[in-house]
Amino acid sequence: MILTDTFIEIGDQHKVCQDYIIQGDTPYPYLILADGCSSSKNSEIGAMVLCHLAKQYLKYRKDDLRNETFYSKAGDWIIHNAEMTIRQLGLSISSLYSTLIIAISFETYVEIHFYGDGFVVLKNQNETIIKEINFSNNAPYYLSYKVDSKSNSIYESTKNEILLSSYSNNKHIENLVHHFPHNYNLSLAFSHFNFESILISTDGLGSFITKDPTNSVVHKPLDLIDGFINFKNTKGEFLKRRVGKYIKELNKQNIVHADDIAMGCFLKTEE
DSSP, X not given: OEEEEEEEEOOTTOSSOOEEEEEXXXXXXXXXXXXXXTTSTTHHHHHHHHHHHXXXXXXXXXXXXXXXXXXXXXXXXXXXXXXXXXXXXXXXXXXXXXXXXXXXXXXXXXXXXXXXXXXXXXXXXXXXXXXXXXXXXXXXXXXXXXXOHHHHHHHHTTXXXXXXXXXXXXXXXXXXXXXXXXXXXXXXXXXXXXOSXXXXXXXXGGOEEEOOSSOOEEOOHHHHXXXXXXXXXXXXXXXXXXXXXXHHHHHHTTEEESSOEXXXXXXXXXX
């Protein structure tokens, strides 16, 4: 049996939470999250629009979910409908400067589609593996560039690329970095047989710091991750409960996440 839950919290240095996340079970268990650009006005609205349109795509285009063209078809449908939506709201196209991650749990595996940066955390009895998706110059390629030719041309000129890093607490996966073109269709798949939990997160997972006016310390995700995914109780809102408690413990040590953070988890349990 696969359980799902989510967690979201505004960043210590933010006045508005520009992350957003939703979950559901139709037609398959899914997690959808988005991270609006902090420098773009109303990007929190754009993040919500992208997530709910992605949900609509899963609901009404369920025959496409296992198709190898899902990434491109879904991305195009979502962003073109998002553009119409924000125009009707009287908002700028820059409100759609947001990443988007769609994770779908099929019977035996999870498929995750990245339109921008973020994290995947994989855990089994022997190890925890983190996969970090980033972009050179910390500049994600937003779906909105597909409907904004001027911004797309500017981005194309930067020659940014996707960086996929993998690291593990067992050290056998360390500093492995794969490079892809900025517009690469980045989809990853992981078996439920190999992992007891599969978690996705916005880049806020990498923003934990010790607040110190003289010496601010940045904490690597691998150093903290066990506190987020060692679930002692899997009933109900297992992720909200575990992450919320752990963040309070970190806060007592003066450790905070500077950026907004949104997480979603698939957890395998016995029937």
